[in-house]
Amino acid sequence: MISKLVYTTVCLLLLSTCSGPAVMYTGERPLAGFNITIDPGHGDTQAYDDFRVGPTGEREEWINLRVAKELSKKLSWAGANVLMTRTDDKDISLGGRATLAIKHQSHLLVSIHHNGSTNDPEMDIPIVYFYGSASQNPASVDFATILLAGMRDKLNFEQPDGGAIFSDHLIYDSGTSILRNTVDHLPGVIGEAGFFTQIAGEGRLKSKSYNSLEAEVYYQAILTYFERGIPFATPFPSDTLPYLDLTQTLEFQLDDGFGGAFFEEHSVSVFQDGKPLVFSWDPVSGILKATPVLSDGHRVSFQVFGRNFKGNALHSRPFSFLTKTGKAWYSYDEWESAFKQAEKLSTQIANIDTNATDQDLEILDNAINLYQLSLELQIVHREARRAEESILSLLELKQTAFKIDLAEQIEAQRLRITEYYPD
Numbered sequence: 138m139i140s141k142l143v144y145t146t147v148c149l150l151l152l153s154t155c156s157g158p159a160v161m162y163t164g165e166r167p168l169a170g171f172n173i174t175i176d177p178g179h180g181d182t183q184a185y186d187d188f189r190v191g192p193t194g195e196r197e198e199w200i201n202l203r204v205a206k207e208l209s210k211k212l213s214w215a216g217a218n219v220l221m222t223r224t225d226d227k228d229i230s231l232g233g234r235a236t237l238a239i240k241h242q243s244h245l246l247v248s249i250h251h252n253g254s255t256n257d258p259e260m261d262i263p264i265v266y267f268y269g270s271a272s273q274n275p276a277s278v279d280f281a282t283i284l285l286a287g288m289r290d291k292l293n294f295e296q297p298d299g300g301a302i303f304s305d306h307l308i309y310d311s312g313t314s315i316l317r318n319t320v321d322h323l324p325g326v327i328g329e330a331g332f333f334t335q336i337a338g339e340g341r342l343k344s345k346s347y348n349s350l351e352a353e354v355y356y357q358a359i360l361t362y363f364e365r366g367i368p369f370a371t372p373f374p375s376d377t378l379p380y381l382d383l384t385q386t387l388e389f390q391l392d393d394g395f396g397g398a399f400f401e402e403h404s405v406s407v408f409q410d411g412k413p414l415v416f417s418w419d420p421v422s423g424i425l426k427a428t429p430v431l432s433d434g435h436r437v438s439f440q441v442f443g444r445n446f447k448g449n450a451l452h453s454r455p456f457s458f459l460t461k462t463g464k465a466w467y468s469y470d471e472w473e474s475a476f477k478q479a480e481k482l483s484t485q486i487a488n489i490d491t492n493a494t495d496q497d498l499e500i501l502d503n504a505i506n507l508y509q510l511s512l513e514l515q516i517v518h519r520e521a522r523r524a525e526e527s528i529l530s531l532l533e534l535k536q537t538a539f540k541i542d543l544a545e546q547i548e549a550q551r552l553r554i555t556e557y558y559p560d
Protein backbone atom coordinates (compact mmCIF):
# COMPACT_ATOMS: atom_id res chain seq x y z
CA MET A 138 0.00 0.00 0.00
CA ILE A 139 1.44 3.37 -1.02
CA SER A 140 1.55 5.83 1.84
CA LYS A 141 0.23 9.36 1.65
CA LEU A 142 3.76 10.71 1.67
CA VAL A 143 4.65 8.66 -1.39
CA TYR A 144 1.53 9.90 -3.17
CA THR A 145 2.57 13.45 -2.48
CA THR A 146 6.10 12.95 -3.77
CA VAL A 147 4.92 11.17 -6.90
CA CYS A 148 2.44 13.90 -7.56
CA LEU A 149 4.97 16.67 -7.11
CA LEU A 150 7.24 14.91 -9.56
CA LEU A 151 4.38 14.70 -12.01
CA LEU A 152 3.52 18.35 -11.54
CA SER A 153 7.01 19.46 -12.42
CA THR A 154 6.96 17.63 -15.72
CA CYS A 155 3.44 18.02 -17.03
CA SER A 156 1.55 21.05 -18.20
CA GLY A 157 -1.80 20.05 -16.69
CA PRO A 158 -4.11 22.36 -14.78
CA ALA A 159 -1.71 22.41 -11.82
CA VAL A 160 0.51 24.88 -13.65
CA MET A 161 -2.06 27.58 -12.98
CA TYR A 162 -1.13 27.60 -9.30
CA THR A 163 2.42 28.66 -9.92
CA GLY A 164 1.65 31.54 -12.27
CA GLU A 165 0.93 35.15 -11.53
CA ARG A 166 -2.79 34.56 -11.73
CA PRO A 167 -3.17 31.70 -9.29
CA LEU A 168 -6.99 31.73 -9.41
CA ALA A 169 -7.37 31.67 -13.20
CA GLY A 170 -10.09 29.24 -14.20
CA PHE A 171 -11.97 29.46 -10.90
CA ASN A 172 -15.41 31.01 -10.48
CA ILE A 173 -16.05 32.55 -7.10
CA THR A 174 -19.23 34.16 -5.80
CA ILE A 175 -18.97 36.83 -3.12
CA ASP A 176 -22.20 37.63 -1.38
CA PRO A 177 -22.25 40.81 0.72
CA GLY A 178 -25.06 40.09 3.20
CA HIS A 179 -28.27 42.17 3.37
CA GLY A 180 -28.56 45.63 1.76
CA ASP A 181 -30.79 48.66 2.13
CA THR A 182 -32.31 47.67 5.47
CA GLN A 183 -31.93 51.09 7.11
CA ALA A 184 -35.60 52.06 6.84
CA TYR A 185 -36.96 49.10 8.81
CA ASP A 186 -34.13 47.21 10.53
CA ASP A 187 -32.84 48.57 13.83
CA PHE A 188 -30.96 45.40 14.75
CA ARG A 189 -28.24 45.51 12.11
CA VAL A 190 -26.64 48.67 13.49
CA GLY A 191 -23.78 49.40 15.87
CA PRO A 192 -23.81 51.75 18.89
CA THR A 193 -22.63 54.72 16.81
CA GLY A 194 -24.78 53.99 13.76
CA GLU A 195 -22.56 51.86 11.49
CA ARG A 196 -24.68 49.32 9.62
CA GLU A 197 -23.79 45.70 8.94
CA GLU A 198 -24.68 45.79 5.25
CA TRP A 199 -22.31 48.72 4.67
CA ILE A 200 -19.39 46.88 6.28
CA ASN A 201 -20.23 43.70 4.36
CA LEU A 202 -20.20 45.58 1.06
CA ARG A 203 -16.91 47.43 1.70
CA VAL A 204 -15.11 44.18 2.59
CA ALA A 205 -16.69 42.36 -0.37
CA LYS A 206 -15.61 45.03 -2.85
CA GLU A 207 -12.00 44.92 -1.63
CA LEU A 208 -12.02 41.15 -1.81
CA SER A 209 -13.51 41.18 -5.28
CA LYS A 210 -10.63 43.36 -6.54
CA LYS A 211 -8.00 41.08 -5.05
CA LEU A 212 -9.60 37.94 -6.46
CA SER A 213 -9.97 39.48 -9.91
CA TRP A 214 -6.29 40.48 -9.93
CA ALA A 215 -5.49 36.87 -9.09
CA GLY A 216 -7.39 35.77 -12.17
CA ALA A 217 -10.62 34.52 -10.59
CA ASN A 218 -13.92 34.99 -12.37
CA VAL A 219 -15.74 36.85 -9.60
CA LEU A 220 -19.46 37.37 -9.23
CA MET A 221 -20.78 39.81 -6.63
CA THR A 222 -24.43 39.26 -5.69
CA ARG A 223 -24.74 43.00 -5.08
CA THR A 224 -22.45 45.97 -5.66
CA ASP A 225 -24.43 48.74 -3.97
CA ASP A 226 -26.70 49.23 -0.98
CA LYS A 227 -29.64 47.32 -2.43
CA ASP A 228 -31.21 44.17 -1.08
CA ILE A 229 -31.32 41.04 -3.22
CA SER A 230 -33.57 38.14 -2.27
CA LEU A 231 -31.82 35.16 -0.68
CA GLY A 232 -33.18 32.87 -3.41
CA GLY A 233 -31.89 35.27 -6.05
CA ARG A 234 -28.41 35.27 -4.50
CA ALA A 235 -28.31 31.45 -4.51
CA THR A 236 -29.47 31.31 -8.13
CA LEU A 237 -26.73 33.75 -9.16
CA ALA A 238 -24.06 31.62 -7.45
CA ILE A 239 -25.31 28.45 -9.18
CA LYS A 240 -25.61 30.07 -12.61
CA HIS A 241 -22.08 31.39 -12.23
CA GLN A 242 -21.00 27.73 -11.86
CA SER A 243 -19.08 28.85 -8.81
CA HIS A 244 -16.40 26.71 -7.23
CA LEU A 245 -16.95 28.51 -3.93
CA LEU A 246 -19.47 30.83 -2.31
CA VAL A 247 -18.34 33.29 0.33
CA SER A 248 -21.14 35.16 2.05
CA ILE A 249 -19.75 38.10 4.01
CA HIS A 250 -21.55 39.14 7.17
CA HIS A 251 -20.80 40.66 10.54
CA ASN A 252 -22.41 39.71 13.76
CA GLY A 253 -24.61 41.48 16.28
CA SER A 254 -25.82 40.52 19.72
CA THR A 255 -28.87 41.97 21.41
CA ASN A 256 -28.08 40.53 24.83
CA ASP A 257 -24.27 40.68 25.09
CA PRO A 258 -22.79 44.07 24.12
CA GLU A 259 -19.27 42.81 24.95
CA MET A 260 -19.35 39.83 22.57
CA ASP A 261 -16.76 40.06 19.77
CA ILE A 262 -15.49 36.82 18.22
CA PRO A 263 -15.26 35.46 14.65
CA ILE A 264 -17.69 32.78 13.47
CA VAL A 265 -17.78 30.85 10.20
CA TYR A 266 -20.93 28.91 9.30
CA PHE A 267 -21.29 25.96 6.94
CA TYR A 268 -24.46 24.15 5.88
CA GLY A 269 -25.68 20.97 7.58
CA SER A 270 -23.42 18.41 9.17
CA ALA A 271 -19.63 18.35 8.95
CA SER A 272 -19.44 14.79 7.62
CA GLN A 273 -21.88 15.59 4.80
CA ASN A 274 -20.30 18.90 3.82
CA PRO A 275 -16.55 18.40 4.29
CA ALA A 276 -15.38 20.79 1.55
CA SER A 277 -17.19 23.73 3.12
CA VAL A 278 -15.74 22.80 6.51
CA ASP A 279 -12.25 22.66 4.98
CA PHE A 280 -12.56 26.21 3.70
CA ALA A 281 -14.20 27.37 6.95
CA THR A 282 -11.24 25.98 8.90
CA ILE A 283 -8.69 27.88 6.80
CA LEU A 284 -10.77 31.06 6.98
CA LEU A 285 -11.32 30.98 10.74
CA ALA A 286 -7.59 30.42 11.35
CA GLY A 287 -6.82 33.49 9.22
CA MET A 288 -9.37 35.62 11.07
CA ARG A 289 -7.98 34.62 14.45
CA ASP A 290 -4.44 35.16 13.32
CA LYS A 291 -4.72 38.52 11.53
CA LEU A 292 -7.79 40.34 12.89
CA ASN A 293 -8.44 41.85 16.29
CA PHE A 294 -11.27 40.66 18.48
CA GLU A 295 -12.20 41.59 22.02
CA GLN A 296 -12.19 37.87 22.88
CA PRO A 297 -9.13 36.79 20.85
CA ASP A 298 -9.38 33.16 21.96
CA GLY A 299 -13.02 32.94 20.97
CA GLY A 300 -14.43 32.00 17.62
CA ALA A 301 -15.68 28.84 16.08
CA ILE A 302 -16.94 27.03 13.02
CA PHE A 303 -20.62 26.25 13.41
CA SER A 304 -23.26 24.45 11.41
CA ASP A 305 -25.93 26.85 10.18
CA HIS A 306 -28.44 24.35 11.59
CA LEU A 307 -27.66 25.99 14.93
CA ILE A 308 -29.26 29.18 13.59
CA TYR A 309 -32.27 27.62 11.85
CA ASP A 310 -33.43 24.00 11.91
CA SER A 311 -33.17 23.77 8.15
CA GLY A 312 -30.06 25.92 7.87
CA THR A 313 -29.59 29.26 6.15
CA SER A 314 -31.31 29.88 2.85
CA ILE A 315 -28.21 30.84 0.86
CA LEU A 316 -26.16 27.81 1.94
CA ARG A 317 -29.08 25.36 1.77
CA ASN A 318 -29.97 26.46 -1.74
CA THR A 319 -26.42 26.22 -3.07
CA VAL A 320 -25.01 23.16 -1.27
CA ASP A 321 -26.15 20.75 -3.99
CA HIS A 322 -23.82 22.57 -6.39
CA LEU A 323 -20.89 24.11 -4.54
CA PRO A 324 -19.22 24.50 -1.16
CA GLY A 325 -19.88 27.73 0.68
CA VAL A 326 -19.62 29.53 4.00
CA ILE A 327 -20.99 32.54 5.81
CA GLY A 328 -18.17 34.49 7.42
CA GLU A 329 -18.84 36.73 10.42
CA ALA A 330 -15.57 38.51 11.25
CA GLY A 331 -16.57 40.25 14.45
CA PHE A 332 -19.48 41.99 16.16
CA PHE A 333 -20.67 45.45 15.14
CA THR A 334 -22.65 45.67 18.41
CA GLN A 335 -19.42 45.72 20.43
CA ILE A 336 -18.22 49.33 20.69
CA ALA A 337 -14.53 48.77 19.90
CA GLY A 338 -15.47 46.16 17.30
CA GLU A 339 -17.73 48.64 15.54
CA GLY A 340 -14.89 51.18 15.61
CA ARG A 341 -12.60 48.75 13.80
CA LEU A 342 -15.26 47.66 11.31
CA LYS A 343 -15.93 51.30 10.39
CA SER A 344 -12.33 51.77 9.30
CA LYS A 345 -11.54 51.22 5.63
CA SER A 346 -8.05 50.01 6.38
CA TYR A 347 -9.43 47.37 8.73
CA ASN A 348 -11.97 46.38 6.03
CA SER A 349 -9.02 45.93 3.64
CA LEU A 350 -7.21 43.81 6.17
CA GLU A 351 -10.29 41.63 6.55
CA ALA A 352 -10.58 41.32 2.75
CA GLU A 353 -6.92 40.24 2.72
CA VAL A 354 -7.73 37.51 5.27
CA TYR A 355 -10.51 36.19 3.01
CA TYR A 356 -8.23 36.46 0.00
CA GLN A 357 -5.40 34.52 1.61
CA ALA A 358 -7.83 31.85 2.81
CA ILE A 359 -9.26 31.49 -0.71
CA LEU A 360 -5.74 31.27 -2.20
CA THR A 361 -4.73 28.59 0.30
CA TYR A 362 -7.93 26.64 -0.34
CA PHE A 363 -7.57 26.66 -4.13
CA GLU A 364 -3.82 25.94 -3.98
CA ARG A 365 -4.73 22.67 -2.32
CA GLY A 366 -6.69 21.73 -5.45
CA ILE A 367 -10.41 21.29 -5.93
CA PRO A 368 -11.06 17.56 -6.24
CA PHE A 369 -14.13 16.46 -8.16
CA ALA A 370 -16.00 13.39 -9.37
CA THR A 371 -17.60 12.88 -12.77
CA PRO A 372 -20.28 10.18 -13.07
CA PHE A 373 -20.52 7.72 -15.97
CA PRO A 374 -23.16 7.58 -17.24
CA SER A 375 -23.72 11.28 -16.81
CA ASP A 376 -26.55 12.55 -14.63
CA THR A 377 -28.17 14.10 -17.70
CA LEU A 378 -29.32 10.59 -18.73
CA PRO A 379 -33.07 10.16 -19.27
CA TYR A 380 -32.94 7.55 -16.51
CA LEU A 381 -30.46 5.31 -14.74
CA ASP A 382 -30.64 1.55 -15.08
CA LEU A 383 -30.01 0.47 -11.50
CA THR A 384 -28.92 -3.01 -12.54
CA GLN A 385 -25.82 -1.55 -14.24
CA THR A 386 -22.55 -0.59 -12.59
CA LEU A 387 -22.13 3.12 -12.05
CA GLU A 388 -18.68 4.67 -12.41
CA PHE A 389 -17.15 7.88 -11.17
CA GLN A 390 -13.91 9.35 -12.43
CA LEU A 391 -12.24 11.07 -9.50
CA ASP A 392 -9.80 13.92 -10.01
CA ASP A 393 -7.67 15.30 -7.20
CA GLY A 394 -7.87 18.82 -8.65
CA PHE A 395 -4.50 18.49 -10.41
CA GLY A 396 -5.51 16.09 -13.16
CA GLY A 397 -4.41 13.05 -11.13
CA ALA A 398 -6.05 10.72 -8.66
CA PHE A 399 -3.98 11.14 -5.53
CA PHE A 400 -6.41 10.78 -2.66
CA GLU A 401 -5.74 10.02 0.98
CA GLU A 402 -5.94 6.35 1.72
CA HIS A 403 -9.37 5.13 2.83
CA SER A 404 -10.88 8.57 2.24
CA VAL A 405 -12.88 7.55 -0.84
CA SER A 406 -16.47 6.32 -0.48
CA VAL A 407 -19.80 6.52 -2.26
CA PHE A 408 -23.34 6.74 -0.89
CA GLN A 409 -26.74 6.13 -2.46
CA ASP A 410 -29.56 8.07 -0.83
CA GLY A 411 -27.48 8.50 2.33
CA LYS A 412 -26.46 4.84 2.65
CA PRO A 413 -22.94 3.56 1.94
CA LEU A 414 -22.54 1.49 -1.24
CA VAL A 415 -20.16 -1.36 -1.89
CA PHE A 416 -17.58 -0.08 -4.36
CA SER A 417 -14.19 -0.70 -5.88
CA TRP A 418 -11.63 2.05 -6.16
CA ASP A 419 -8.61 2.10 -8.43
CA PRO A 420 -6.16 4.72 -7.14
CA VAL A 421 -4.18 4.58 -10.38
CA SER A 422 -6.96 5.37 -12.84
CA GLY A 423 -9.07 7.25 -10.30
CA ILE A 424 -12.11 5.19 -11.25
CA LEU A 425 -14.61 4.26 -8.59
CA LYS A 426 -17.12 1.55 -9.52
CA ALA A 427 -20.29 0.94 -7.56
CA THR A 428 -23.31 -1.25 -8.05
CA PRO A 429 -26.42 0.70 -7.17
CA VAL A 430 -29.05 -0.75 -4.88
CA LEU A 431 -32.40 -1.35 -6.58
CA SER A 432 -34.95 1.24 -5.59
CA ASP A 433 -38.69 1.76 -6.03
CA GLY A 434 -38.20 5.49 -5.83
CA HIS A 435 -38.57 7.88 -8.70
CA ARG A 436 -35.13 9.32 -8.13
CA VAL A 437 -31.87 8.10 -6.68
CA SER A 438 -29.02 10.25 -5.60
CA PHE A 439 -25.32 9.45 -5.16
CA GLN A 440 -22.65 11.30 -3.21
CA VAL A 441 -18.94 10.67 -3.57
CA PHE A 442 -16.52 11.47 -0.77
CA GLY A 443 -12.74 11.67 -0.86
CA ARG A 444 -9.84 13.84 0.28
CA ASN A 445 -6.98 14.72 -2.03
CA PHE A 446 -3.32 14.42 -1.03
CA LYS A 447 -3.23 18.12 -0.12
CA GLY A 448 -6.07 17.64 2.35
CA ASN A 449 -8.99 19.13 0.42
CA ALA A 450 -12.24 17.19 0.46
CA LEU A 451 -14.32 16.61 -2.62
CA HIS A 452 -17.52 18.61 -2.42
CA SER A 453 -20.10 15.89 -1.88
CA ARG A 454 -22.74 17.36 -4.19
CA PRO A 455 -25.48 14.85 -4.99
CA PHE A 456 -25.66 13.29 -8.44
CA SER A 457 -29.35 12.73 -8.92
CA PHE A 458 -30.82 10.37 -11.50
CA LEU A 459 -34.35 9.47 -12.51
CA THR A 460 -35.04 5.76 -12.18
CA LYS A 461 -36.91 3.88 -14.86
CA THR A 462 -40.09 4.20 -12.77
CA GLY A 463 -39.37 7.87 -12.29
CA LYS A 464 -38.98 8.43 -16.00
CA ALA A 465 -42.42 6.99 -16.73
CA TRP A 466 -43.73 9.04 -13.84
CA TYR A 467 -42.35 12.43 -14.76
CA SER A 468 -42.90 12.34 -18.50
CA TYR A 469 -46.62 13.00 -18.08
CA ASP A 470 -47.89 16.35 -16.96
CA GLU A 471 -51.62 15.94 -17.47
CA TRP A 472 -53.76 13.36 -15.77
CA GLU A 473 -55.44 12.43 -19.02
CA SER A 474 -52.29 11.53 -20.91
CA ALA A 475 -51.12 9.41 -17.96
CA PHE A 476 -54.54 7.75 -17.73
CA LYS A 477 -54.75 7.01 -21.47
CA GLN A 478 -51.27 5.52 -21.50
CA ALA A 479 -52.22 3.37 -18.49
CA GLU A 480 -55.31 2.14 -20.36
CA LYS A 481 -53.19 1.30 -23.38
CA LEU A 482 -50.65 -0.65 -21.33
CA SER A 483 -53.45 -2.48 -19.46
CA THR A 484 -54.89 -3.72 -22.74
CA GLN A 485 -51.49 -5.07 -23.75
CA ILE A 486 -51.24 -7.28 -20.69
CA ALA A 487 -54.93 -8.05 -20.15
CA ASN A 488 -54.54 -11.70 -21.18
CA ILE A 489 -51.27 -12.67 -19.55
CA ASP A 490 -51.19 -15.83 -17.47
CA THR A 491 -48.55 -17.78 -15.61
CA ASN A 492 -46.36 -17.78 -18.73
CA ALA A 493 -45.98 -14.02 -18.46
CA THR A 494 -42.52 -12.59 -19.09
CA ASP A 495 -40.42 -10.03 -17.22
CA GLN A 496 -41.40 -7.56 -19.88
CA ASP A 497 -45.08 -8.13 -19.08
CA LEU A 498 -44.31 -7.44 -15.44
CA GLU A 499 -42.65 -4.19 -16.35
CA ILE A 500 -45.64 -3.13 -18.46
CA LEU A 501 -47.99 -4.06 -15.62
CA ASP A 502 -46.01 -2.05 -13.07
CA ASN A 503 -45.87 0.91 -15.40
CA ALA A 504 -49.64 0.74 -15.91
CA ILE A 505 -50.21 0.79 -12.13
CA ASN A 506 -47.78 3.69 -11.77
CA LEU A 507 -49.50 5.63 -14.50
CA TYR A 508 -52.99 5.13 -13.03
CA GLN A 509 -51.57 6.38 -9.73
CA LEU A 510 -49.88 9.28 -11.46
CA SER A 511 -53.17 10.30 -13.10
CA LEU A 512 -54.67 10.49 -9.60
CA GLU A 513 -51.74 12.45 -8.32
CA LEU A 514 -51.93 14.97 -11.13
CA GLN A 515 -55.63 15.52 -10.51
CA ILE A 516 -57.08 13.85 -7.43
CA VAL A 517 -60.67 13.60 -8.65
CA HIS A 518 -60.41 13.41 -12.39
CA ARG A 519 -63.33 12.16 -14.49
CA GLU A 520 -61.98 8.61 -14.58
CA ALA A 521 -60.78 8.52 -10.99
CA ARG A 522 -62.91 5.59 -9.94
CA ARG A 523 -61.97 3.64 -13.04
CA ALA A 524 -58.29 4.31 -12.33
CA GLU A 525 -58.67 2.99 -8.76
CA GLU A 526 -60.51 -0.13 -9.96
CA SER A 527 -57.93 -0.74 -12.66
CA ILE A 528 -55.16 -0.55 -10.05
CA LEU A 529 -57.05 -3.18 -8.06
CA SER A 530 -57.46 -5.54 -11.00
CA LEU A 531 -53.84 -5.07 -12.06
CA LEU A 532 -52.67 -5.94 -8.55
CA GLU A 533 -54.83 -9.08 -8.67
CA LEU A 534 -53.44 -9.94 -12.09
CA LYS A 535 -49.89 -9.42 -10.84
CA GLN A 536 -50.53 -11.76 -7.91
CA THR A 537 -51.94 -14.52 -10.12
CA ALA A 538 -49.62 -14.25 -13.10
CA PHE A 539 -46.37 -13.78 -11.18
CA LYS A 540 -47.25 -15.66 -7.98
CA ILE A 541 -46.32 -12.68 -5.84
CA ASP A 542 -48.18 -12.33 -2.54
CA LEU A 543 -49.90 -8.96 -2.77
CA ALA A 544 -52.80 -9.77 -0.42
CA GLU A 545 -52.19 -6.78 1.81
CA GLN A 546 -51.92 -4.28 -1.04
CA ILE A 547 -55.01 -5.74 -2.74
CA GLU A 548 -57.04 -5.55 0.45
CA ALA A 549 -55.93 -1.97 1.05
CA GLN A 550 -56.89 -0.95 -2.47
CA ARG A 551 -60.27 -2.70 -2.19
CA LEU A 552 -60.95 -0.91 1.09
CA ARG A 553 -59.85 2.40 -0.40
CA ILE A 554 -62.42 2.03 -3.18
CA THR A 555 -65.34 1.15 -0.83
CA GLU A 556 -64.42 3.89 1.64
CA TYR A 557 -63.62 6.68 -0.80
CA TYR A 558 -66.07 5.89 -3.59
CA PRO A 559 -69.11 4.55 -1.63
CA ASP A 560 -71.68 4.82 -4.43
Ligand SMILES: [Zn+2]
Pocket residue numbers: 178179197250251
Ligand atom coordinates in the same frame (compact mmCIF):
# COMPACT_ATOMS: atom_id res chain seq x y z
ZN1 LIG B 1 -25.78 39.40 8.46
